[in-house]
Amino acid sequence: MKAFDKCPVCGGELAQKTVEKLLRGGRHTATLRVPAEVCLHCGERLYSEDIVRSFEEIRNKLQRQDFYNFRTVGQSFTVEEDWPNSAIKPDG
Numbered sequence: 001m002k003a004f005d006k007c008p009v010c011g012g013e014l015a016q017k018t019v020e021k022l023l024r025g026g027r028h029t030a031t032l033r034v035p036a037e038v039c040l041h042c043g044e045r046l047y048s049e050d051i052v053r054s055f056e057e058i059r060n061k062l063q064r065q066d067f068y069n070f071r072t073v074g075q076s077f078t079v080e081e082d083w084p085n086s087a088i089k090p091d092g
Contacts, residue, residue, distance in 0.1 A: 009042055016035060023062065025062025028065070036051070
């Protein structure tokens, strides 16, 4: 049985979908694909308790730099404050 029949935010219809979730732990990030109930009106995502517990476990492992069960897929960068184009204002 689903926890909600309608979106708790806007009352819209929910549909089961696979979504991509970005998790941060310390200076590290991980992406994963998980099932979620997604509101077809506002986009709110609802996750099962099991999935939310896994999110916390992943965040904690990232924070501790325990990368067992993780696969490196690239590098991440931040733009320096002296970026030459003034239209970009990186956070300091």
